[in-house]
Amino acid sequence: MRVFVTGASGFIGSAVVPELLAAGHEVVGLARSDTAAAALEGAGAQVQRGSLDDPDSLRAGAAASDGVIHLAFKHDFSDFAGALRSDQGAIAALGEALAGTGRPLVIASGILGAAPGQVV
Numbered sequence: 001m002r003v004f005v006t007g008a009s010g011f012i013g014s015a016v017v018p019e020l021l022a023a024g025h026e027v028v029g030l031a032r033s034d035t036a037a038a039a040l041e042g043a044g045a046q047v048q049r050g051s052l053d054d055p056d057s058l059r060a061g062a063a064a065s066d067g068v069i070h071l072a073f074k075h076d077f078s079d080f081a082g083a084l085r086s087d088q089g090a091i092a093a094l095g096e097a098l099a100g101t102g103r104p105l106v107i108a109s110g111i112l113g114a115a116p117g118q119v120v
Helices: 013-022 034-043 055-063 077-098
Strands: 002-006 026-031 046-049 067-070 105-107
Touching: 002 013, 002 055, 013 026, 013 034, 026 034, 026 055, 034 046, 046 055, 055 077, 067 077, 077 105
Parallel strands: 002 026, 002 067, 026 046, 067 105
Antiparallel strands: none
């Protein structure tokens, strides 16, 4: 399978990408920086340059894949609402590219700030 991974060089992605490659999948990772691109290439993945705020790159990556794993998130907690808008836009772009294809979109999400016992 050709898998497009956002956040491929991040905390979760740096664990997921090697597992995908070891299982024989072709991985294309979204990279917004030269450092991220180098890390992905070093791991054996292909690189697609872009960002969460570039819906065209997200749609292109999704359209050229057999499935997408969305792991990226902007960790700018000084503008958390903006980070959420970027994530929502990224998910929408990925979903648009995959709509009606039967190809999967897997999303990792967190519940940052939820206290134990708190209903979110």
